[in-house]
Amino acid sequence: MDEIPMPAPVAERPRDARGYPVLAITPWSDGKPDFAVTSTARILVCAVERRCSICGTPLRKGPVWRVVAAEEAAAISVHDNAAYTNYANTAQTVEPPGHHACMLYAAIVCPYLARPTARRGNDALVPEAEFRRGEVHGSLDGMTGAVVAFDTYEFEAGETVRFRFSGLREFLPYTLGDEHLVALRDAIAAQPTAEPCPPWLLDDESSAERRAAGYA
Template structure:
């Protein structure tokens, strides 16, 4: 296992099992029948956690507001494909997730997706230039059609408390002033 120094992680996230290759904590929604897939979300687990008001990264209760990460389109519409999490866990994801933290990182190719991965109809691989963390007092759990048939979870955030914006400055993801 890679020995990463991650002193600022929330304790419950720091206690998660670590990916042997990268040393990163494995979010609970990225576990698929014992296999780890950082590219896809386990929809069944995401629904269970969201309905039980638990963080999708650390699996601890969401006792207060929930955080959602996405691009400006998600922030504008209020619809998210990534389930709710603690604000501190979302902050950690902004630093640790290579797809988010690195401006030129791209999602893994389809050959790396788990066999039964479901992708929402209309999902785009286009990476946003800005990431928006919305902090909400509540959320609604729903679903949307998947490209391969069936449904995938969708989370609607109607009751925002505030938002935080992050953009790439000199190759580093940095918090910017809220719009």
């Protein structure tokens, strides 16, 4: 972990007992982050305020990024490099967007995203989906996933926040996350100085919930 460059806004995140940065969409309970789930309230705040789901700082004008799983990466790769911008997926996803550098960093350091043989470390339960400890992430057509840029997103808020992304701009597939180390270094070097993350996306869960309630 110490050898992987960290985007500056991620380095400013609150840390868990091991010293790992905690995502903006990870909820806190009794002073501890719960990495097994994501917070609907925090995701809603990020969606409305156009903030990165990893670091919580604003997404500037231009493309937004997300990490897609093996199945969607394989579907995009069916199109040749000149035509993949015609790819469209109207299915909703609960995965929110973020910065280029932040999503590359997540694809490299998150064990579940970075390796085709990775297994979930904890159970997680969200509406319409259940993830069990020990589930294999898997790969398809030699891909574990991809870091992908889209022109824009829209979202619907209910029991969960669901996103649709349109205007595919860039497609960076991988089998192992660390294949993108060079791209991560370049993205960090190009990343402008970000304003601080607001307090409602740090470690105060009641503040995040109040903020989301105002939008709901």
